[in-house]
Amino acid sequence: MNPRPPQTVIEVRALRNQFGAQVVHDNLDLDIRRGEIVGVVGGSGSGKSVLLRSIIGLNRPAAGSVRLLGVEMTTASDAQRAQVEQRCGVLFQNGALFSSLSVADNVMVPMREHFRLPPELMQRFAALKIALAGLPENAGAKYPAELSGGMVKRAALARAIALDPDILFLDEPTAGLDPIGAAAFDQLILTLRESLGLTVFLITHDLDTLYTICDRVAVLSQKRVLVCDTLDKVERYDDAWVQEYFQGPRGRSAELAAHKAQTAHAAAPGGA
Amino acid sequence: MQATGTANLERSGNGVAASGDWTLADAPRIAALVARMRSALPAQARVDARGIGRLDTAGARLLLDLAGSDRIDGLDANRRALLDAVARVGSAPEPAPPRDGSLVALLARTGAAVEQVGRDAWQLVGFIGLALATLARCVPDPRRWRPTSLAFHLEQTGLDAVPIVVLLNFLVGAVVAFLGATVLKDFGATIYTIELIGYSFLREFGVLLTAILIAGRSGSAFTAQIGSMKSREEIDAIRTLGLDPVEVLVLPRLLALLIAMPLLTVLAMLAGIVGGGMVAALSMDISPTLFVTRLHDLGAVKHFWVGMSKAPLFAFLIACIGCLEGFKVSGSAESVGTHTTSSVVQSIFVAILVDALAAIFYMEIHV
Numbered sequence: 001m002n003p004r005p006p007q008t009v010i011e012v013r014a015l016r017n018q019f020g021a022q023v024v025h026d027n028l029d030l031d032i033r034r035g036e037i038v039g040v041v042g043g044s045g046s047g048k049s050v051l052l053r054s055i056i057g058l059n060r061p062a063a064g065s066v067r068l069l070g071v072e073m074t075t076a077s078d079a080q081r082a083q084v085e086q087r088c089g090v091l092f093q094n095g096a097l098f099s100s101l102s103v104a105d106n107v108m109v110p111m112r113e114h115f116r117l118p119p120e121l122m123q124r125f126a127a128l129k130i131a132l133a134g135l136p137e138n139a140g141a142k143y144p145a146e147l148s149g150g151m152v153k154r155a156a157l158a159r160a161i162a163l164d165p166d167i168l169f170l171d172e173p174t175a176g177l178d179p180i181g182a183a184a185f186d187q188l189i190l191t192l193r194e195s196l197g198l199t200v201f202l203i204t205h206d207l208d209t210l211y212t213i214c215d216r217v218a219v220l221s222q223k224r225v226l227v228c229d230t231l232d233k234v235e236r237y238d239d240a241w242v243q244e245y246f247q248g249p250r251g252r253s254a255e256l257a258a259h260k261a262q263t264a265h266a267a268a269p270g271g272a
Numbered sequence: 273m274q275a276t277g278t279a280n281l282e283r284s285g286n287g288v289a290a291s292g293d294w295t296l297a298d299a300p301r302i303a304a305l306v307a308r309m310r311s312a313l314p315a316q317a318r319v320d321a322r323g324i325g326r327l328d329t330a331g332a333r334l335l336l337d338l339a340g341s342d343r344i345d346g347l348d349a350n351r352r353a354l355l356d357a358v359a360r361v362g363s364a365p366e367p368a369p370p371r372d373g374s375l376v377a378l379l380a381r382t383g384a385a386v387e388q389v390g391r392d393a394w395q396l397v398g399f400i401g402l403a404l405a406t407l408a409r410c411v412p413d414p415r416r417w418r419p420t421s422l423a424f425h426l427e428q429t430g431l432d433a434v435p436i437v438v439l440l441n442f443l444v445g446a447v448v449a450f451l452g453a454t455v456l457k458d459f460g461a462t463i464y465t466i467e468l469i470g471y472s473f474l475r476e477f478g479v480l481l482t483a484i485l486i487a488g489r490s491g492s493a494f495t496a497q498i499g500s501m502k503s504r505e506e507i508d509a510i511r512t513l514g515l516d517p518v519e520v521l522v523l524p525r526l527l528a529l530l531i532a533m534p535l536l537t538v539l540a541m542l543a544g545i546v547g548g549g550m551v552a553a554l555s556m557d558i559s560p561t562l563f564v565t566r567l568h569d570l571g572a573v574k575h576f577w578v579g580m581s582k583a584p585l586f587a588f589l590i591a592c593i594g595c596l597e598g599f600k601v602s603g604s605a606e607s608v609g610t611h612t613t614s615s616v617v618q619s620i621f622v623a624i625l626v627d628a629l630a631a632i633f634y635m636e637i638h639v
Contacts, residue, residue: 099605099606100604115299116300117296117299117300118300118303121299121300121303124333125296125329125330125333128329128330128333128358128361131361132329132357132358132361145604163296164295164296164329164330192357194353194357195350195353195354195356195357196328196329196354196357197350197354
């Protein structure tokens with residue numbers, strides 16, 4: 001299906017992060033290939049968000065290397081770094097929409113900063129991104145304070161894909177959404193991945209999300225990536241935390257639901 | 273891999289061949305190309321997209337402007353998916369609400385602003401009543417006193433404000449003395465600089481400058497603190513825990529300011545007089561002894577109490593405005609900023625207004 005050879009777009013080697021005496025990551029390795037959706041899981045405080053911030057360059061690691069789209073981020077010049085950042089979209093946990101701008105203006109911020117476009121064209125593209133993120137037409141004129149939690153996430157997603165990024169970073173995209181909204185958001189990410197060819201780095205606690213959309217799952221534990229593989233291999237990984245995570249009551253029911261959905265999918269041919 | 277290069281559109285036979293990179297960076301030029309080509313294109317013409325290098329959503333949107341998805345050939349599966357995704361969702365921007373720039377709109381805005389001022393004033397009166405009622409309810413009941421909170425706010429609004437209040441009044445005192453000396457020298461009455469300093473700092477400047485500083489320093493802090501609590505639903509949490517936000521948040525701040533403001537005013541008066549006295553001693557040869565003696569003959573104590581009588585009043589108003597504006601915050605961080613500005617402007621305005629009224633009052637009763 002994909003004519004391009006699998007190419008590593010995120011390559012983390014021997015990453016070390018520490019705050020004061022507290023070591024968050026030590027000797028952490030992670031590879032993410034083009035076009036895949038990788039879910040990152042781990043207990044609270046295991047440093048998932050710190051890992052994300054280190055990869056996108058918001059947090060300077062104490063040691064190790066982070067290569068993003070082939071650029072070594074820890075030593076890159078500002079210009080190189082800006083170029084890479086343009087090709088990354090980030091959805092922060094609480095959306096981080098600019099509260100003084102309407103949704104459409106939020107989406108237009110990166111376009112306005114990086115390209116010279118006539119306003120009408122920019123408005124059309126912003127409306128396109130807002131629609132792609134699954135928001136109704138009239139959402140563009142609204143301000144972040146007027147949006148519900150789910151709409152804030154979608155608006156933030158619209159801003160994250162404003163420049164057609166190669167890599168999309170999502171920090172708990174479905175946290176705080178109702179199950180229907182969360183499932184719809186999962187499908188949205190799948191659709192965007194198919195149509196825009198995105199690589200997705202996804203931090204989540206949502207087991208349904210893991211089972212529905214992730215190609216591979218990286219488990220963050222003991223200050224490093226314990227295992228990063230397809231779900232059925234991760235599930236069988238011999239580690240107490242991993243076993244409890246996936247074999248606990250919630251893990252089991254999410255797996256069952258995913259299995260059911262798949263068989264239903266297979267039984268109904270023609271449904272793309 | 274397809275050839276890359278600048279985007280182009282060419283007639284080929286019955287249809288159009290698209291080539292080059294169709295991306296956001298080149299969108300204005302592509303949009304112009306598409307607009308030109310579309311008008312010259314027969315209705316059922318097909319588009320050959322085989323020559324396209326890079327294609328993103330913006331390019332896909334513009335390609336769809338040229339022809340429907342079913343009339344575009346030569347796309348691989350990934351691109352077809354992109355094109356279909358873009359085609360499925362509309363991209364007509366919501367038309368911006370028409371801006372009424374007429375005279376009527378100006379009048380409407382003026383009217384709305386006046387109405388808002390009236391509503392603000394009414395709300396402030398209501399809030400003052402609420403604060404007083406809560407105060408009356410809590411003072412007789414020692415279990416409801418909050419000494420820790422009070423001490424914290426005393427330190428923030430009182431102790432921490434001492435350096436800036438003293439410095440500012442000292443400098444203004446020196447400036448007033450210089451002005452007085454310059455004007456009064458022509459009449460050979462430089463000695464009256466002492467009266468000028470004494471009158472102005474004891475009756476007006478000491479308390480007024482302190483009020484303005486406190487409005488900027490503590491009033492704004494009250495608004496920002498309560499406002500950010502409001503926007504994070506902490507105020508609602510206080511209510512659901514069966515506590516009264518006015519009692520928990522407003523009273524400690526109000527009492528702290530009621531205590532701190534008179535103390536700061538005394539320091540302000542002293543600093544202003546010392547500043548004036550220093551200029552008098554250094555540039556007019558008026559000895560400190562003479563300065564103090566004349567100040568005493570002036571009836572300084574009476575003027576001191578006139579000034580001091582205003583301090584608690586200003587403190588009460590500044591605290592009430594600061595807290596009320598905090599409670600008015602809704603939603604975003606921007607709202608916190610707006611209300612903080614509004615709090616400082618209102619506090620300073622009210623302080624100067626009340627000061628003017630008080631000046632007339634004391635003049636009429638000959639104090």
